Amino acid sequence: MNxxxxxxxxxxxxxxxxxxxxxxxxxxxxxxxLPDPNDLxxxxxxxxxxxxxxxxxxxxxxxxxxxxxEITDVRAKAILAExxxxxxxxxxxxxxxxxxxxxxxxVFRAAxxxxxxxxxxxxxxxxxxxxxxxxxxxxxxxxxxxxxxxxKAAFPIARSTFTAPPQDKAPILPSVLLxxxxxxxxxxxxxxxxxxxxxxxxxxxxxxxDPKSEAGQAFVEARPYLIRxxxxxxxxxxxxxxxxxxxxxxxxxxARLERPIKL
Numbered sequence: 322m323n324x325x326x327x328x329x330x331x332x333x334x335x336x337x338x339x340x341x342x343x344x345x346x347x348x349x350x351x352x353x354x355l356p357d358p359n360d361l362x363x364x365x366x367x368x369x370x371x372x373x374x375x376x377x378x379x380x381x382x383x384x385x386x387x388x389x390x391e392i393t394d395v396r397a398k399a400i401l402a403e404x405x406x407x408x409x410x411x412x413x414x415x416x417x418x419x420x421x422x423x424x425x426x427x428v429f430r431a432a433x434x435x436x437x438x439x440x441x442x443x444x445x446x447x448x449x450x451x452x453x454x455x456x457x458x459x460x461x462x463x464x465x466x467x468x469x470x471x472x473k474a475a476f477p478i479a480r481s482t483f484t485a486p487p488q489d490k491a492p493i494l495p496s497v498l499l500x501x502x503x504x505x506x507x508x509x510x511x512x513x514x515x516x517x518x519x520x521x522x523x524x525x526x527x528x529x530x531d532p533k534s535e536a537g538q539a540f541v542e543a544r545p546y547l548i549r550x551x552x553x554x555x556x557x558x559x560x561x562x563x564x565x566x567x568x569x570x571x572x573x574x575x576a577r578l579e580r581p582i583k584l
Contacts, residue, residue, distance in 0.1 A: 366416055369424035372408065376432070379404050405432040414440045419448040423458050430465065438465045446478075452489045456482045460496035467504035475501070476510075476517055483520070487529035491540065494525035498551045506558070515558035515567070518551050525551075545578045552578075 367375070380401055387397045409429065414437055417425050423445035429438035442462035449455035459482050466475035479501060482493050497517055505514050525548060530537035556571035 367408075367412065369421060369428055372412070372425075372428045373431075375408060376405060376428070379408070406434070409434055409437065412437070414444075417441060417444065419444055420450065422448070423454060423461075426458070426461065426465075430461065433468075435465050435468045439469060452485055456485045456489050457492050457496075460492055460501070464496065464500040464504050467501055467508075470508065472505055472508060472510045472513075475505075476513060479517060480520070483524055487527050490524050490528045491530070494521040494547060494551060497521040498547065498554065502554060511558045512562045512564065515555040515562070515564075515571075518555040518558070519571070522548050522551050522555075549575045549578045 383392075383397050383401050383404065386392045387394055392400070409432055412425065414425070422441045426438050426441035426445055429435075429441055439462065442458055442465060445458040446455060446462055449458060459478050463475040463479035466472070466478065479493075479497060482490075485493075498521070502514060502518065505511075525544065528540070528544075530540045532538060532541055552571045552575035556568045556575065559565075559568035559571060
């Protein structure tokens with residue numbers, strides 16, 4: 322095989338991955354509604370689970386070549402990115418069923434195809450079947466929009482989750498701190514980001530969980546650490562923006578929490 326022809330290689334890997342997933346799926350599926358490996362455009366849709374499996378299979382095949390020293394790690398990453406583009410370009414967002422929009426969006430997000438993820442998440446938020454989905458998909462939409470530089474429009478979407486009942490507020494602070502903040506920091510909206518972080522901390526304090534459940538116990542245990550980490554970042558953002566009083570307020574609030582932060 323000619324390794325200097327990435328498109329031929331990608332088509333080979335794409336075909337092999339789909340054949341593998343189709344073969345495995347046929348062993349436990351009687352529906353016959355699987356994608357035709359010879360015609361990805363048959364209906365413009367591959368099920369999101371199959372998309373994830375194909376991407377994993379393609380990644381495994383590509384990195385097997387790295388392990389055998391047939392291609393470099395840098396080359397493998399480039400091929401894998403093009404492979405994902407080749408596969409996901411077959412998915413027509415306008416034909417995605419509304420109840421599966423969030424699943425397709427997760428595949429797009431994982432592949433850093435932000436425009437398609439944004440389109441799918443707007444559908445997911447509009448047709449969210451429950452409050453949990455609305456909160457999670459709104460936060461993911463805000464993160465994707467920040468990746469695209471649409472920060473001023475993204476923050477109100479993130480804040481729209483603040484209306485959720487206490488039992489559905491748990492994703493807010495982790496998403497703001499770990500996804501929205503990295504996608505936003507340094508793009509001219511650091512002061513607004515600091516304020517969003519402080520407000521998300523307040524939301525996190527309102528979360529209600531079952532302290533007797535394993536998940537509830539884990540949440541309660543992690544809450545001081547997560548809040549303190551958010552205060553630390555907010556303080557740094559305020560400091561950088563010249564808001565020393567606000568930075569000090571966050572530092573004092575952080576110091577009141579028992580668990581030390583690991584930097």
